[in-house]
Amino acid sequence: MTVRAEAGARLHFGFANLSLAHERLYGSLGVTLDRPRVVVEADPAPSVRCAHPDARxxxxxxxxxLGVAGASVTVREExxxxxxxxxxxxxxxxxLAAVARAHGRDPAVRERAPELGRGxxxxxxxxxxxxxxxxLDAxxxxxxxxxxxxxxxxxxVPAVAAHHHVPDDWRFxxxxxxVAPGRDGEEEDASMRAVVADADPDVADEISGRIxxxxLPAVAGGDREAFGAAVAAVGRLNGSWYADEQGGVYRPxxxxxxxxxxxxxxxSGAGQSSWGPAVYGVTDADHAADAAAAAERALDEAGTGGEVLVSRPRNRGATVETVAGRTLGRARGGDGVLVNVPPGRKLPVEGERRKV
Known part of the structure; x- marks a missing residue:
């Protein structure tokens, strides 16, 4: 039995507190995107078979x-x-979800994420x-x-302190x-611990007030402009903590x-997601094409080149389903696969990753 698990990307707007002077540490906020996405398939097997090093x-x-013998795992999209x-x-x-369901087990992702080094x-x-x-987590x-x-x-894994449906007409x-990828693993951990050691608690107080x-009122009330401005401000304040580690409020x-x-x-608001280099902008369906064009100009003026995509918010969790009697091929442009289009041609449709 082949099981397919599919999940969307996420934007990370920053943390509520990185100062040891306050009683709770971290507390992150972010949004789940519909695209790009990861798609993993798994079948029961006597041992682990997987060509993708991280997925393996x-x-x-x-x-x-899970206490099972093994699984054959294939990454269809990443x-x-x-x-x-x-x-x-x-x-x-x-x-985890694909392997668990392939063996008829409950993945229990919140409980087991730490054992995979996540959360x-x-x-x-x-x-x-x-x-x-x-x-917003606690x-x-x-x-x-x-x-x-x-x-x-x-x-x-931190408990969820607040969860809201993101209006369906919003776009990101x-x-x-x-440029070089963002920090991860031991490098990220060392940088975060250096930031926490010196973080100004007054910045945390301002961030908490903005949240x-x-x-929270903006996302609950569907006020896209207020939401974009607010999360961008939270990101800039977080950047003041990270400035010594990343070379500025945003990484150059x-x-x-x-x-x-x-x-x-x-x-209505722009910022850096996590350690970057991803940059997000908050917009809506009516302005998405103009926002994508602005993102292309921003990359061009920065002299970096890169990719631009537009995504809907994803207001549902990952999907895990049985794939009966068929092999799933790689999705095409509208499903989030890279589409190489020379500058000056059509703008990306929702989900496409357009090379600039």
């Missing part, structure tokens, strides 16, 4: 925690790696996999923070500058892309 590692961990779209968590959880700091990726939409008690990284599986334009008085040259994109009247 997650499949081996999944087989171990997110761009380490660009700020949550590729690691979504691949890990999609692999230790931010809970947005796990919650997005579970239910999509806008997520963070961790600051008393649990340790100067050294915890052992894999020793933490709990994403620019992926053609409670601006971000991402800041140039953000500043150009935010000037577009089609975009």
């Amino acid at each position: 590692r997650y499949a081996e961990a999944a087989v171990d925690v 997110l761009p790696r380490h660009v700020g779209l949550g590729s690691g968590t979504q691949l890990a959880l999609a692999t 230790g700091r931010s809970g947005v990726g796990v919650a997005g996999f579970e239910r999509g939409g806008f997520v 963070g961790h008690p600051t008393a649990l923070f340790t100067p050294d990284p915890p052992e894999t599986g020793s933490w709990q 334009v994403v620019a992926l500058p053609d 409670t008085r601006q971000v 040259p991402v800041g140039d892309v953000v500043e150009t994109l935010r000037e577009s009247p089609a975009v």
Whole structure:
């Protein structure tokens, strides 16, 4: 029995608090996107078989925690790696879900994510996999923070503090500058611990005020312009914590892309997702084409080149289904696969990744 798991990317707008002076640490906020996406298929097998190195590692961990013999795992679609779209968590959880269901088991992703090394700091990726939409997680008690990284599986995924349906007519334009990938793994952990050691608690106080008085009312009330401005402000404040680690409020040259994109009247807020280099802009269906054009101009003016896509919000969790008697091929342009189109040609339709 072949099982297929499919999950969308996520945007990470930042954290509520990185200061050890407050009682709760982290507390991340973000949105799940419909595209790009990861698609993983799994069949029961006597051992682990997988050509994709990262998926193989997650499949081996999944087989171990599930107590099953093995699985044959194939990655049909994948997110761009380490660009700020949550590729690691979504691949890990999609692999876990596909392997578990192929063996007739409950994946229990929230409970098992730590054993795959995911959900230790931010809970947005796990919650997005579970239910999509806008997520604010509750963070961790600051008393649990340790100067050294915890052992894999020793933490709990942060609880969901707030979850909201994102209006269906909202769109997110994403620019992926053609620069070095963002930080991950041990490098990311070391950078985060350096930031936490020196984070200004006054910045956390301002962020918390913006989340409670601006971000949450805007997404609950469907005010796209207020939401875009608020999450962009949260991102800039987070950037003041990261400035020494990443070379500025935004990592160079991402800041140039953000500043150009935010000037577009089609975009109500722009920022860097996670460690970047992904840049997002908040727009709606009526202005999506203009927002995509603005993102292309921003990449061009920054001199980086790259890719641009427009995505709907994803207000549902990952789908896990049995694939009966057929082989699923790779989706085409409208389903999120890279489409190479010279500049000056048509703008990307929703879900396409357009090369600039």
